[in-house]
Amino acid sequence: MSNKLQSAELLNYFFYKCGEANCWLPLARQGYGLYVGFDGDQPFSTPTRNHWIGARTPEAGFQRRTGNDDDNIAWLTHTSNLPWFLLLTFSESELIFWKVPSKLQVHRRGSEVFELASDLWRKFPAKARETYKRISESEEAGSVLKTLPAVEVATVARRELYASIDSLAVYQYLNRGTCRPIWRIAGPTEAAMPDLIAKQSQPSVRGHDEETKYATFVRLYLNSVLQRAFGETTPLGLRHFSRQPTLASYWPSLSPLDRQLLVLATANPILVETAALYFCLDLGLVADIGSGKGIDVIDVRARAESQKSADLAAQLLQELEKDGIVINEAIRKRLRVERVLEIQCKAADRKVDSENIIYFGYRRLAKSETNTVPITRLAQSFKRDPWRNGLLKRFLSMQERLVSSTASKE
Helix, strand or coil: CCCCHHHHHHCCCEEECCCCCCCCCCHHHHHCEEECCCCHHCCCCCCCCCCCCCCCCCCCCCCCCCCCCHHHHHHHHCCCCHHHHEEEEECCCCCEECCCCCCCEEECCHHHHHHHHHHHCCEEECHHHCCHHHHHHHHHHHCCCEEECCEEEEEEEEECHHHHHHHHHHHHHHHHCEEEEECCCCCHHHHCCCCHHCCCEEEECCCCCECCCCHHHHHHHHHHHHHHCCCEEECCCCHHHHHCCCHHHHHHHCCCCHHHHHHHHCHHHHHHHHHHHHHHCCCEEECHHHHHHCCCCEEEEEECCCCHHHHHHHHHHHHHHHHCCCCHHHHHHHHHCCEEEEEEECCCCCCCCCCCCEEEEECCCCCCCCCEHHHHHHHHHHCCCCCCCCCHHHHHHHHHHHHHHHHHHC
C-alpha cells in the first residue's frame, strides 16, 4: 500500500472494560455513556494525588499523573486526540466499537443518568451490587457517577471473529485495566510474523515505544472488520477511516506460505492448546484433556489404545528430526512402555523443565530446543504422512480461512 500514513494519522484502538464483567454496558448501549470508576466516586474526599478524573482537564500530551488508566482517559479525550481513537468492548456475544465525541461527564444524585444507573444496579448479581453499592446506597452529598460519552459505531458477532481477536476479551494485560491501548499487546510468536505485516508497525503515538508486531496485525484486522461493517457508508466523524490501511490492503500480496505463517504467528494460547490436541490425534493417540487440565504443568495428556499405536506414535516423533524437531528417547520410551504422552503449551522459560514432557507451540528464553515442537517448524512436516491430511493441518487451514474471510475485499 503506497503513501504510508504517519503514526499520528493512524486510527488506534483502546480496550475498554465497563465495570466488572462489563456490568455497566447496558447503560452505554442506551446512550448514556461508558461507566468510569477511579477515586471512589467521591470528589469531596482527597483525590488520588490531587488528580481526580472527574475534574481533570483533557490533555493533548500524555501525562502520567496517577499511574492508572485514568491517565489514558484524560489523554485520549482531548479534542486533538478524539478523532484518532476508537474504544472496544466485548459483550457476551458481540465486539462493539465506540467513538468518544467529548470529555468525561459527571452525574450527581437526582440526575437522569444517575437514577437510571441506580435502577440498573438493583438488577445486578449480589457481588456486583456490593462492589458498586456506593452509587445507590450512599446519601453523601458528594456521591457521583462518571461516564465517558460514547457513540456505538459498529457491532460484530464474536462468532465471526478469528479466535485470537475474540480472545482479546480475556487478554490478561487488557482485562486487568479499564482503558488500555491495543498497541502494547504482544503475541507469542512475533518473530514468525510475515515481513509485509511486520513492516506496518508504527511508533506509538505517545512516543515512548513502538507498536508490537502482533498489535499491528490486530489493528489491521480490526480495520478490515470495520470496513466490512461500514460497507459503503462511513459514520460521521470517521471520514478519515477510508485512508486507513487494512489487512485486506495487504492480503493479495501475501503468498500462501505467508498466510499460513500469519496464523501461526498470531495463534493465541487457546489455539495452541487446541493444536496440541490435534497433534496428539494425528499421532494416533487419544487425548485426555480433562485430566491434563487438572494437573500442574501438563496441558494435554494423551494415551495409546494399544502397543501397536504406542510404537507407531513413538516412531512418528522420532521422524520429526527430519524437520529439526528433536524428541528425546526418554519421551519415546515412556510412550512405548507406559503408553502416555504429556504436553505443556506456552512454556516461557526453563522454570518448568522435564525430560518426559513435550513443550508445544513456542518457548521464549529456552536454553535448549530438545523436546520442543514449534508450530512454525512442525508445519514443514505437512507434506508427508500422517500430517499431510491430518487434523492439525486442517485445523490451521480453517483458522487461515477465518482470517481470509475478514481480509477479503469481496
